[in-house]
Amino acid sequence: xxxxxxxxxxxxxxxxxxxxELFAKDGTIMDHCPNGANxxxxxxxxxxxxxMFYRNKFTFGKHSIxxxxxxxxxxxxxxxxxxxxxxxxxxxxxxxTEDGLIERLSVRPK
Amino acid sequence: xxxxxxxxxxxxAGVSGASGNLPLIISLNYFGSVRLARxxxxxxxxxxxxxxxxxxNTISQGAGRRDIxxxxxxIGDEKMICEIVKKLDAKDVYVGNSIYVATKYALARWVRRVxxxxxxxxxxxxxxxxxxxxxxxxxxxxxxxxxxxxxLPIPTxxxxxxxxxxxxxxxxxxxxxxxxxxxxxxxxxxxxxxTDALLNSEKVY
Numbered sequence: 001x002x003x004x005x006x007x008x009x010x011x012x013x014x015x016x017x018x019x020x021e022l023f024a025k026d027g028t029i030m031d032h033c034p035n036g037a038n039x040x041x042x043x044x045x046x047x048x049x050x051x052m053f054y055r056n057k058f059t060f061g062k063h064s065i066x067x068x069x070x071x072x073x074x075x076x077x078x079x080x081x082x083x084x085x086x087x088x089x090x091x092x093x094x095x096x097t098e099d100g101l102i103e104r105l106s107v108r109p110k
Numbered sequence: 111x112x113x114x115x116x117x118x119x120x121x122x123a124g125v126s127g128a129s130g131n132l133p134l135i136i137s138l139n140y141f142g143s144v145r146l147a148r149x150x151x152x153x154x155x156x157x158x159x160x161x162x163x164x165x166x167n168t169i170s171q172g173a174g175r176r177d178i179x180x181x182x183x184x185i186g187d188e189k190m191i192c193e194i195v196k197k198l199d200a201k202d203v204y205v206g207n208s209i210y211v212a213t214k215y216a217l218a219r220w221v222r223r224v225x226x227x228x229x230x231x232x233x234x235x236x237x238x239x240x241x242x243x244x245x246x247x248x249x250x251x252x253x254x255x256x257x258x259x260x261x262l263p264i265p266t267x268x269x270x271x272x273x274x275x276x277x278x279x280x281x282x283x284x285x286x287x288x289x290x291x292x293x294x295x296x297x298x299x300x301x302x303x304x305t306d307a308l309l310n311s312e313k314v315y
Contacts (some may be wrong), residue, residue, distance in 0.1 A: 040310060041223065041287055043312065044311075049265065049308055055263065060258070
């Protein structure tokens with residue numbers, strides 16, 4: 001399974017532990033999609049923070065993805081829900097470490 | 111009582127949203143604190159003391175009834191507001207939480223509103239917004255309320271699956287009442303191990 005496939009799987013299954021494990025120690029997620037929903041962007045720095053942040057979002061039903069489609073080795077598109085507001089989004093793994101962990105992932109509206 | 115004045119007042123009493131008694135949340139959490147503080151304002155002025163109101167870090171998480179908070183701060187009619195919340199579903203934990211957060215939001219805003227004139231009279235007033243602390247209230251939470259509690263991240267307690275011990279927050283209250291905090295006024299001090307910074311990183315001011 002590629003890294004982007006693992007990312008999509010973890011998000012679909014709301015598996016915050018698996019999601020965090022994909023990231024390097026100082027890996028980051030930048031999600032600009034909430035802007036369109038008049039909500040704050042997600043800028044989450046560090047593997048531990050990613051686990052904690054998405055545990056919160058998944059537990060309270062504030063964020064999920066569906067209709068995912070892998071576009072390339074580093075890109076996927078999906079419908080993302082932010083507190084019920086739907087955005088067509090593209091996730092892009094921008095940088096990885098030598099041992100295959102995500103250093104930087106961005107999510108933007110398609 | 112204390113005819114020479116008061117050095118400090120900490121208004122800490124409150125019940126959770128899971129109490130099942132919405133008028134009690136309104137009366138105790140908001141009016142209890144505000145009336146007590148106003149009642150001893152003169153005594154605090156005598157000693158140039160300080161006042162600390164306990165709010166909650168949940169005020170930043172968007173679940174509070176802002177309309178109820180507006181009624182509390184802007185109308186302040188306890189009887190009327192209690193009658194309004196009586197009509198809500200007290201058995202719904204989300205409803206209870208929304209009223210709880212409303213009272214804590216209103217307390218924080220009350221602090222910011224009165225802090226200038228109180229400070230001008232020599233009395234500093236601040237709010238502390240604790241995150242999840244080990245207390246009898248949090249210990250009693252079960253089921254979905256307990257699950258929700260555990261899903262609130264506390265970065266300084268990472269990996270411990272535990273709430274912050276109460277002795278940690280005692281230090282914040284000690285600081286705010288000390289001469290070292292002379293310049294701290296009208297502040298809503300989050301004491302939550304970094305929860306708010308993680309969930310609302312973009313809300314700098």
